Amino acid sequence: MITTAEAKQRAVDQLAGFPADIADCYIAFVEGGDFSRLRQVILGVLQFHLAKPPEQPLAGLPGSTRLVEDLGCDSLTMVDTLFLAESLFDIRLGDDELARVTTLDELVEHFRLHITGSTPTST
Amino acid sequence: MANPRVVISGVGFITSIGNDRATVSGSLRELKSGIERFDFLPGVELPIAVAGTIKDFDTRALHWAGWRWPAEYSITKDLLRGLPPHGLHAICAVEQVIRDARLTVADLTDEDTGLFCGSAGSPRLMRHYLNQIHESRGERIAPMAVVSTIAGTLNFNLAAHYGIRGAVAGFVSACASTTQAIGYAFDEITLGRQRRMLVVGGEDVSFESTYAFHGMRALSRNPDPARASRPFDQDRDGFVGTGGAAALLLEDAESARSRGAPIYAEMLGWGQSADGHSVASSDPDGRGLASAMRRALAAAHVAPANIGYVNAHATSTPVGDESEARALQTIFTAVGAHPPVSSTKALTGHSLSMAGIMETAFCALALTEEFIPGAANLENPDPACAGLDLPRTTLAQGPRLVLKNSSGFGGSNVCLVLRRWEP
Structure with a gap:
């Protein structure tokens, strides 16, 4: 379990330069376990890494929004997002896991399952 | 046919004594130093305490998301993620050259324009990424770990970003690297292989880039920024580290004149x-x-x-x-x-x-x-x-x-x- 103090330090170390609300949501999720906050963290990190992000927050887009076709997400963006999420939440994803993820909802659900210790099924 | 005359027709600076031509010129005339106290390893008292710092930039964060640079430069995320700190400085210096030489970015993509660079790479980022690889037992390898850290990082990034299609090379002769790059760029033009050559050099200012020189007692232990670097003085005791980036355009004189570019000097x-x-x-x-x-x-x-x-x-x-x-x-x-x-x-x-x-x-x-x-x-x-x-x-x-x-x-x-x- 990550403590609130650890989360605050990780926010300082690893989210420097990211929009402040991502750090706020991250700390809130660690403190309270509210998965809506987790969604905001994952999608906020993804949005920050997109070369051409949409003007509106990803969290406000339909969950069926496609990562590659609709958002122009490339493999480097996915890996950057993955690395940061792994560091923030102390999880490890396999090399090819995210290759099967195609939408925003699938992405968030994949991380949620890892964080809760469930085994993600093929999506 | 006589060899073309080769001129310097654009300059760019991100240096400890200024981040544009006018400021650098003023510092040189007034002998205004860019050296100040510098915490190589925050929280640790070290015998080396000064550096030539780069002002108006902040590249202390290991992730580019935490970097800051002057608003006049528009740097995209897809470019940033492959850059070391001095790569950011180099992009800014090259942008100055493009404006100064009255070029457009599109001009750089013709086959007559080449790029030679010098950089020792980014020991700080390399250490960070290698630590990640070791600590994760090989599971975590940042995709841009190689291109953002090794000695060719400037030529890799700049050639790709500006779409360079002429000769591209990096030089690794330590402190003679970019002088050598200028020499060979001169040859490229006089031999008729290229019409113009962009030459760029850069270095990080960091504990990892600079402090290792203390091992051979090459760094000044003088804590006074105003007196630590004193070439030819009998009391000199070593060099003061600095970095940033500098760039210039070497060009066939006729090409520069036809464009109305400023000509700073001729290289003989x-x-x-x-x-x-x-x-x-x-x-x-x-x-x-x-x-x-x-x-x-x-x-x-x-x-x-x-x-x-x-x-x-x-x-x-x-x-x-x-x-x-x-x-x-x-x-x-x-x-x-x-x-x-x-x-x-x-x-x-x-x-x-x-x-x-x-x-x-x-x-x-x-x-x-x-x-x-x-x-x-x-x-x-x-x-x-x-x-x-x-x-x-x-x-x-x-x-x-x-x-x-x-x-x-x-x-x-x-x-x-x-x-x-x-x-």
């Missing part, structure tokens, strides 16, 4: 040599550097007596400066020539592979704006410098011919001859 020739002496220490008699100067002067068809200013390599190390003094005496004093000599590293610190291009661009400013930077911080010239003219203050006189010296590990020596532009 260059020469190089090796000491054949030591991996890390200069030949005490300066024989290698004297040989490089002799070759550069011969290639430029210039007599020593006609040189009006020497921008020395002198980094403020006891051995290196004395070696260069001996070489200068061999070439100049021995024939009764006494050109003013100064090392602008007294103001900037020593930027390693980037030093040559930064100081060549300083020489270009001196030629076009008609001044000679003084030998700052020089209080008691080393007796080994007998016979050398080391002006303590900036001279309001324009040299017509300038010699630029550089030396690097392994005894590499490179010298360039520049002339005031005479159409």
Whole structure:
């Protein structure tokens, strides 16, 4: 379990330069376990890494929004997002896991399952 | 058919003494130092406490998301994620060159434009990424770990970003790297292979890039920023690290004139040599550097007596400066020539592979704006410098011919001859 103090330090170390609300949501999720906050963290990190992000927050887009076709997400963006999420939440994803993820909802659900210790099924 | 005349038609600076041409020129004239106190390892008291810092940028964060730069530069995320800190500086310096030379980014994509660079890579980012790889037992490897850290990082990133299709190469002759890059860029143009060459150098200012030199006791332990870097002074005790980026455009003179670009100087020739002496220490008699100067002067068809200013390599190390003094005496004093000599590293610190291009661009400013930077911080010239003219203050006189010296590990020596532009 990550403590609130650890989360605050990780926010300082690893989210420097990211929009402040991502750090706020991250700390809130660690403190309270509210998965809506987790969604905001994952999608906020993804949005920050997109070369051409949409003007509106990803969290406000339909969950069926496609990562590659609709958002122009490339493999480097996915890996950057993955690395940061792994560091923030102390999880490890396999090399090819995210290759099967195609939408925003699938992405968030994949991380949620890892964080809760469930085994993600093929999506 | 005669070889084309080669000119410097654009300059760009992100340096400890300024982030644009006007500020750099003012610092050189007024002998305004860019060196200040610097925490190489925050929270740890170290014997080395000063550096030539880059102002208005913040690249302390390991992730580019935490970096800050002046708002006038638009840097995209897909570019940032492959850059080391000095890569960000280099992009900004190149943007200055493009504007200064009255080029467009599209002009750089023709097959007549090449790119030569010098950089030692980013030891700080490399350490970070290698730690990640080790700690994760090989599971976590950042995709851009290689291209953002190894010695070719500048040429990789700049060539891709600007769509360069001419000759591209990186030079790794340590502190002679970018002077050598300029020399070979000159050859590319005179041999008719390229019409213009963008030459860029950069280095990080960090614990990992700089502090390792303390292992060979090459860094100044003087904590006073105003006196730590003092080339040719008898009390010098080592160099002060710096970095950032500098860039210039070498070009066929006709090409520059047809575009109405500013012409800062003409490059007449260059020469190089090796000491054949030591991996890390200069030949005490300066024989290698004297040989490089002799070759550069011969290639430029210039007599020593006609040189009006020497921008020395002198980094403020006891051995290196004395070696260069001996070489200068061999070439100049021995024939009764006494050109003013100064090392602008007294103001900037020593930027390693980037030093040559930064100081060549300083020489270009001196030629076009008609001044000679003084030998700052020089209080008691080393007796080994007998016979050398080391002006303590900036001279309001324009040299017509300038010699630029550089030396690097392994005894590499490179010298360039520049002339005031005479159409």
